[in-house]
Amino acid sequence: MEFDLIELIRTRCTVARADVRLGIGDDAAVLAVPPGHELAVSTDTLVAGVHFPPGTAACDLGWKALAVNLSDLAAMGATPAWSLLALTLPDATREFVDGFIDGYAELAAQHGVALVGGDTTRGPLAIGVTVLGFVAPGRALRRDGAQPGDVVYVTGTLGDAAAGLRCLDRRDAHAHALFNAPPDTREALVERLNRPTPRIAAGSALRGVASACIDVSDGLLADLGHIAERSGVGIEIDADALPASSALLALFERDERLVLQATGGDDYELAFCVPPARAGDVQRDLARLGCGATRIGRVIAGERVRLFDRDGSELVPERSGWDHFG
Ligand code: ADP
Numbered sequence: 657m658e659f660d661l662i663e664l665i666r667t668r669c670t671v672a673r674a675d676v677r678l679g680i681g682d683d684a685a686v687l688a689v690p691p692g693h694e695l696a697v698s699t700d701t702l703v704a705g706v707h708f709p710p711g712t713a714a715c716d717l718g719w720k721a722l723a724v725n726l727s728d729l730a731a732m733g734a735t736p737a738w739s740l741l742a743l744t745l746p747d748a749t750r751e752f753v754d755g756f757i758d759g760y761a762e763l764a765a766q767h768g769v770a771l772v773g774g775d776t777t778r779g780p781l782a783i784g785v786t787v788l789g790f791v792a793p794g795r796a797l798r799r800d801g802a803q804p805g806d807v808v809y810v811t812g813t814l815g816d817a818a819a820g821l822r823c824l825d826r827r828d829a830h831a832h833a834l835f836n837a838p839p840d841t842r843e844a845l846v847e848r849l850n851r852p853t854p855r856i857a858a859g860s861a862l863r864g865v866a867s868a869c870i871d872v873s874d875g876l877l878a879d880l881g882h883i884a885e886r887s888g889v890g891i892e893i894d895a896d897a898l899p900a901s902s903a904l905l906a907l908f909e910r911d912e913r914l915v916l917q918a919t920g921g922d923d924y925e926l927a928f929c930v931p932p933a934r935a936g937d938v939q940r941d942l943a944r945l946g947c948g949a950t951r952i953g954r955v956i957a958g959e960r961v962r963l964f965d966r967d968g969s970e971l972v973p974e975r976s977g978w979d980h981f982g
């Protein structure tokens with residue numbers, strides 16, 4: 657049965673690459689790294705009930721499991737090439753794997769990523785994906801290069817995935833308004849949660865331009881905190897500059913919206929720093945790739961990430977809103 661599932665997976669992931677010397681079916685894959693490149697490698701696991709709500713469609717899980725991994729390669733400025741898939745399934749139903757691999761294969765095809773191996777075991781539902789990509793030597797985007805004076809940007813819009821999660825939560829205090837919202841608006845947010853877009857082209861375009869880069873998986877402030885810490889700098893963010901989708905604007909008042917934008921996870925946008933001399937071009941260059949970017953703040957000498965309201969007071973996220981520090 658396990659063999660059948662592996663065969664099903666193999667036949668459904670049809671991206672073929674000449675650099676895969678030996679793919680699924682042997683004890684290990686054999687891969688040829690193109691000369692003059694370094695490998696960027698990353699792995700992420702999704703656990704049922706922790707990383708996705710119960711009831712998430714299998715095909716959305718397949719998409720998301722690969723997307724969150726490709727997002728890590730995007731944040732490094734790497735070009736994805738290969739993936740491995742470790743599936744732990746409670747009862748290895750063909751139906752689940754069928755749906756799962758639909759979503760996985762759809763995104764893999766978009767980025768030309770070959771599935772070269774994995775593992776299939778029985779146990780509580782968990783999905784581990786490993787991705788490998790190429791980057792020119794020494795050119796990977798890192799977290800530790802931000803300098804005081806750099807401008808801080810983020811791609812796309814923020815808070816949508818966290819808002820989508822709230823749309824699915826029937827216990828949410830806001831639920832009444834959410835359930836009365838136009839279905840299109842709710843669906844747009846849930847789509848952001850279930851089908852994040854890894855910003856591969858943007859990450860590539862930022863090589864040699866951005867001084868530091870990270871993907872927003874845990875929330876903007878938390879993730880920029882990693883850049884601040886690794887770079888030994890402080891970061892100031894303007895609350896009113898944070899980009900919002902029309903769906904988010906339609907469903908949430910300002911205070912609640914800012915919490916989602918500044919602290920909501922799962923958006924998989926890129927947050928990055930650019931030296932002032934390069935800042936002028938970066939938005940135009942990304943826009944040409946179909947990826948909007950918004951200037952949201954600045955890097956300063958110091959430490960920590962701080963969010964400022966329009967009156968200059970600092971906004972500190974609390975569990976259910978904001979604390980104001982004048
Ligand atoms: P082994 O006992 O050597 O680990 P497996 O039966 O686990 O062999 O796997 C057989 C082949 O199928 C290997 O090439 C492995 O990489 C591949 N494989 C197993 N599970 C998956 C999966 N979920 N996705 C892709 N390839 C898989």
Ligand code: MG
Nearest residue numbers: 774775776777
């Ligand atoms: Mg195995």
